[in-house]
Amino acid sequence: MPDASDADLLDGQALSQAVRDEVKADIATWTDDHRPPFLSAVLVGDNAASKAYVRGKEKDAAEVGIETETHHLDADTSQDELLDLVHDLNDDASIDGILVQLPLPDHVDERTVIDAVSPSKDVDGFHPENLGRLMRGTPRYIPATPYGIMEMLSRSDIDPEGMDAVIVGRSNIVGKPLANLLLRRTANATVTVCHSRTKDLAAHTRRADLLVAAAGQAAFIDADMVKEHAVVIDVGINRVDAPSTDRGYRLVGDIDFETVRPKAHRITPVPGGVGLMTRAMLLRNTLKAARLRAESA
């Protein structure tokens, strides 16, 4: 039961609905004189979480008026076959955005595949050209998870200016692009990025006015590691065994929610937090892709 002194939730359901409503309205206007945006998703193998993510993306897209197709390839698809498909999608003028769901099977080099996606269709923002643009401060596609976190903050009137922001996790998908976004002159946070080799992680996290956990380890940040009144953003989505549930597992974040909530100022739940924002920002990027394609046609 939440206590009166508990942190207010940063409610990903409500905040992402607001984004979806905006994108839907923008697409309704766009389709007055253009065809609907089209997103092509590529899923390789049978990773259950990846399948669920792609299904979620298809559902969200349909809700706002984005058309989708999903290429579901066998786990043993060769890298060359996958690259051939990506090249076909790049060349297809009826496709605006391309998303290759990660992780890919071990025999496929993820970087080679990411590099093959046309930067103008790279709605994930993972291509080096798009990451370089972000780092330079002239972004085209912003990776959806960090983009969603920035959107959550701005829609909740949380201004990172002057905050000590500590990000736990240095991935190309979350930690590194988020550090760049928080450093921009529009955000003005002071950013520390911690990782698995950080000495005395807790000494860093305890200083954080804004703490972002993106390390992929269930509930490993507890109240002891969090500053009183901090804003706490949980990017983790970890499955832990729960034999008493229908699915046999439940989802928990990287933050030990129950102990941290009473100490925090604001906190995101899992599920129902950042993950929904990630999905919503992909929609915005896909509309952007349709606009870019129309401009360059």
Ligand code: GUN
């Ligand atoms: N796997 C985990 N997160 C993501 C994401 O944002 N995009 C893609 N393509 N794969 C992912």
